[in-house]
Amino acid sequence: MTNHLMTTYLSLPVSFERGEGIYVWDEDGNQYLDALCGISVTNLGHTHPQVTAAITEQAGRILHTSNIYHIKNQSILADLLCEHSGMQQVFFSNSGAEANEAAIKLARLFGHQQEIDKPEIVVMQNSFHGRTMATLSATGNRKVQAGFEPLVSGFVRAPYNDIAALQAIADNNRNVVAVMLEPVQGEGGINIPDPGYLAAVRKICDQNNWLLMLDEIQSGMARSGKMFAFQHADIIPDVLTIAKALGNGIPVGACLASGKAAGVFKPGNHGSTFGGNPFACYVAQAVVRSISEQDLAANATARGEQLVTYLRQQLADIDAVTEIRNLGLLVGISLDRNCGELVGIALEHKLLINVTAGNVIRLLPPLIIDEQQTLDLADRLIRSIQQFIQD
Ligand SMILES: *Cc1c(COP(=O)(O)O)cnc(C)c1O
Numbered sequence: 499m500t501n502h503l504m505t506t507y508l509s510l511p512v513s514f515e516r517g518e519g520i521y522v523w524d525e526d527g528n529q530y531l532d533a534l535c536g537i538s539v540t541n542l543g544h545t546h547p548q549v550t551a552a553i554t555e556q557a558g559r560i561l562h563t564s565n566i567y568h569i570k571n572q573s574i575l576a577d578l579l580c581e582h583s584g585m586q587q588v589f590f591s592n593s594g595a596e597a598n599e600a601a602i603k604l605a606r607l608f609g610h611q612q613e614i615d616k617p618e619i620v621v622m623q624n625s626f627h628g629r630t631m632a633t634l635s636a637t638g639n640r641k642v643q644a645g646f647e648p649l650v651s652g653f654v655r656a657p658y659n660d661i662a663a664l665q666a667i668a669d670n671n672r673n674v675v676a677v678m679l680e681p682v683q684g685e686g687g688i689n690i691p692d693p694g695y696l697a698a699v700r701k702i703c704d705q706n707n708w709l710l711m712l713d714e715i716q717s718g719m720a721r722s723g724k725m726f727a728f729q730h731a732d733i734i735p736d737v738l739t740i741a742k743a744l745g746n747g748i749p750v751g752a753c754l755a756s757g758k759a760a761g762v763f764k765p766g767n768h769g770s771t772f773g774g775n776p777f778a779c780y781v782a783q784a785v786v787r788s789i790s791e792q793d794l795a796a797n798a799t800a801r802g803e804q805l806v807t808y809l810r811q812q813l814a815d816i817d818a819v820t821e822i823r824n825l826g827l828l829v830g831i832s833l834d835r836n837c838g839e840l841v842g843i844a845l846e847h848k849l850l851i852n853v854t855a856g857n858v859i860r861l862l863p864p865l866i867i868d869e870q871q872t873l874d875l876a877d878r879l880i881r882s883i884q885q886f887i888q889d
Contacts, residue, residue: 510842510845512524512845517540518545519544519545520871522544530845531849531850531871532863533851534863535863536747537742538716538742538862540747541720541746541794542746542785542794543864546746548788549746549747552781552783552784556571557777561775562776565770565771565773569774569775569779572588572590572774574783575779575780578783580754582725582726583726584734586754587754587755587760588753588754589752589753589754589755589774590752590770590778591750591751591752591753591770592749592750592751592770593628594627594741594742594751595628595630596630596751596770598627598632598636598678598715598753599628599630600753601711601737602619602636602678603763603768604709604737604768605676605709607762608759609676614673617673617674617675617676618652618653618674618675619652619678619711620655620656620667620674620676620677621636621638621653621654622655622656622657623656624686624687624689625683626639626680626686627678629642631650634649635649639686654667658691659689659691659692661695661699661702664699668705668706668708676703676737678712678713679712680715680716680717681722681727682722682825684715684828685854687857688828688830688858688860690828696731697731700733700735709736711759712735712738712739714728715742715751716742718738718740720789720798720826721826722826722827723825723827724795726738726740727825736755736758736759738756739751740752740754744785744786745781745782746781749778750782794865797867801863801867801872802827802829803824804869805827805829805872805875806822808872808876809831809876809880813831817834818833818883818887819831819883820834827861827863829861829863830858830861831859831861832858833859836857837859838853839889840853843886846882847878849875851879861875863875
């Protein structure tokens with residue numbers, strides 16, 4: 499293979515040509531069960547009929563105009579997203595990192611509007627917010643930052659799921675204007691906070707006039723068993739960022755605002771050439787409607803429960819497996835050792851999975867998966883883990 503690609507990825511030597519539902523096929527016609535969805539992107543499975551129809555319909559109409567003009571598909575999608583989230587306003591981007599950039603800019607502008615000259619944003623240990631300069635600076639992983647110093651300033655780090663630590667920052671730092679966190683940490687290892695955590699963070703934000711900014715780029719779009727993971731708690735954020743599954747493979751992201759975050763951006767403060775184009779916004783409408791019409795949040799809850807119950811039974815006598823946890827179909831399996839090799843072993847068992855944080859198997863299967871397919875997924879994974887332990 500000649501290679502003129504920048505060496506940013508250590509790709510596995512397999513290339514997929516075609517997909518349908520929960521399956522993909524490689525160049526030699528081998529079928530694989532996709533339990534990763536391109537990292538929670540193809541939540542509706544591959545070539546979902548309603549999404550494919552939306553793509554072809556809009557491709558035959560118009561792809562791009564400009565944000566100089568009104569874009570009707572943007573307004574319709576914004577209405578849909580606000581209806582499902584309880585948020586009030588939407589800015590459209592092309593990716594997750596760009597959605598978070600919008601959130602970070604919004605928080606700084608909010609701070610300056612309160613006459614805080616050096617606004618700071620609290621971010622969490624083990625977080626992941628993207629690969630642009632501001633979002634990698636917000637990310638709580640040295641590997642993502644190393645070599646790219648000087649980092650963007652204005653971030654304060656706190657331990658995740660630790661209300662006392664957040665309160666201590668509130669007591670000592672007058673420059674904080676916002677807290678940005680993932681309701682479930684994805685890249686950080688499927689870390690699920692205690693049930694009262696989000697409500698307690700919300701309370702500290704209210705007491706200190708901070709914005710609560712939730713990064714649901716991975717946990718959103720019904721994956722957690724609710725359209726948005728924050729809906730498991732009785733709260734609403736000020737800022738919500740989404741991307742990944744919003745387009746089921748078509749690049750589109752969004753930064754949503756409500757309450758005191760709504761109205762912060764004024765004309766000229768932010769923008770994007772591609773962001774919110776008629777094509778992406780039409781496809782995303784079909785995605786949101788399909789998720790809600792098929793009640794995939796409920797299926798994520800049921801299949802998530804089925805999957806972890808079965809895995810806990812079947813993996814009970816493997817000591818290397820230390821914990822199995824989930825929120826809907828965000829599933830993490832911790833091992834007592836690094837297990838990156840498992841990705842290749844699972845591939846031999848015709849299963850697509852991922853390992854994150856070194857020792858956590860991450861499963862992000864399509865939300866359309868049925869009961870039988872869930873057992874099939876689990877059995878392929880169990881065989882892969884058994885082989886890994888024996889090797
Ligand atoms: C994937 C991800 C991002 C970055 O999204 P990109 O589209 O890759 O820029 C940000 N935050 C979280 C939680 C993610 O999972």
